[in-house]
Amino acid sequence: MKALVKEAAGPGISYIDVPEPQIENPDDVHLQVAYCGVDLDDVKVYLWNDQAAKDELLRLPAILGHNAAGVVTAVGSAVTGLKPGDRVAIEPIINCQHCDQCQSGRPNLCIHKEIFGKRRGGFAEYAVVPQRCLHLLPNKLSLQEGALLSSFGTAVHAVEVAGPAPGDWAVVIGATPVGMMSALTLKACGAKVVISDVVDGRLEIARQLDGVMVINARKDEPRRFLADLTQGRRADVVVQTMATQVAFEEALGVVCDGGSIVSIAPHSRPVELDIYPQLSQREIRLLGASGRTADTWHRMFDLIESGRVDLGPFVTGIFPMEQYDTAFELMRTGAALNVLVRPGDIATQTNKA
Template sequence: MKAISLDQPQKFRLIDTAEPAAPGPGDALVKVHRVGICGTDYGGYLGKMPFFSYPRIPGHELGVEVLAVGEGVTNVQPGDRCSVEPYLNCQKCYACRRGHTNCCEHNKTLGVMCDGGLAERYVLPARKLHISRQLTFDQLALVETLAIGCHAVNRGASQAGEHVLVIGAGPIGLSAIEFAKLSGARTIVMDMNAGRLAFVREKMGVPDTIELTPGGEAAAVEQLSAITNGQLADVVIDATGSNKSMSAALAYCAFAGRLVYVGITQQEVSFLHSPIMHRREVSIMASRNALPPDFKRIIALIEEGRIDTVPWITHHAAFDTMIDAFPGWLRPETGVIKAVVEVA
């Protein structure tokens, strides 16, 4: 069976690997059709993803077809098309027992801490499969990206009439924008890339954008203040993964505002306590992964036409050409929003 291994940073290799065993109790054998590429994969390729280990078969944004199921599986059957919830939780730790399966103490995310979907076939727990009778495999591969943004917006608890600032218009930021809009909040987007901001305005219908220049945080605060009638943002979602951006994000928060970090950094995030955080009584939260209801909700929203997936996928590559195409997707001038690998 063919697969793609990331042996070390910036070194992919097409490999032959053993066929998966027949699915055991509670498991399903799936055929991988599509793999979405996200910031985690880019970070792993560059050696900057904190949870990544090598060698690794990447891939956690998956559109799959069920081939066979093990004993006791009733939620899926052969022929079903599914999105995959790629966070393998233990179901036993304190977090899992309280329903926080997204931050299981022993979590292993497919393609990050254990081998993932850049392979022809795969066995995984059937409880991690979410069926759609309508969505294409491309759309199913998008669900996980959208789930990350959905969970971040849920963490911030944005409400109709509030102002939500999303910092970073990469795929995770774009997914947060979708759900900020659905909450009824007035959504504002900040990025350093003018092309991404144009995409947000033209394809996602968000008119309020702020182009951040290096060292231009004070000017950005002024622009945000003008948009929000001096109130600043009730919710700030930082999706950059930049410790500098994350450190500066507090300044965009309104009094009694909420700051959600959905991007990941290995570096220190720092800020002065009293001038902003304490004075404004800002709540700071992390957002990790997503929850099973997020996947079900997103599939329903796409099926109902309330989330338009057409603008998202800008680049495709066949399985055998992905290794050559991948480095180009990292260059801003290529205009990648979401690249998808066609495995089958």
């Protein structure tokens, strides 16, 4: 089968023939990949930056691609509840089920996890993963939207970690796709939401989100903007999708004393933090969020099926896999919101009920 493979350390990626994966374990599921989204993590590995070079979960040669959806083609002997023809999305954190983290309901932090897209992956015609990493798509979702679910789950889990109460003020820093999905999720939780960015194109897209205030962090003085909105109190919750020094200072500026900052930035540089005045004295909770749990997937499907979140507008480009260069370039430059790669032709790819 054809696949996009990172063969060795260094820039680039190869579009080559590799052996088709086979069912090896009783709980394995074989699927035909319909779409796989290109995310910034893939771009990092493609370009081979420092973070990619230091990524201990990346095992070369690796088929890249985390954000995949497809159609089941065969199931192992112990698989129940899935059958050939079912449309599924992949949870890219392949957990072990047995470690303390898995046993305590945090499979996203599994000690022995494999990340789908760092060894086996979704930029391939076929994939095999354990059943526990597959989620049946609701009829309402297309396979294209299914390929956005792991990103959406990152946003939903960030909001779970932030834990806003109805009526809270929330700020999302970065009108990235995950940032906008976070804004919609916060709004669905009853929070009053402001999203900030500095890039005109992203601000323009964010302005189309219903019921979300949009500010330009360069022009609108975010700290004062929030203070004016909240009688000086500022935001209870901040979801940060950018991790630059400027974005970090913006987060500390807009969050209220006693508030929470949750970071889901996909890449970062070291930032300076003066712990006593900026954190301790103000009782700021600085939190990270990573991946998704089973509860997150339930919430995601609830948000979609209830119509509170529509992922359709987040698909802004689809390319056949052989045009991967264009797809990666659009994501690298930020010229497209979410680009999907189509590894092959799949008969049911437009079966959105």
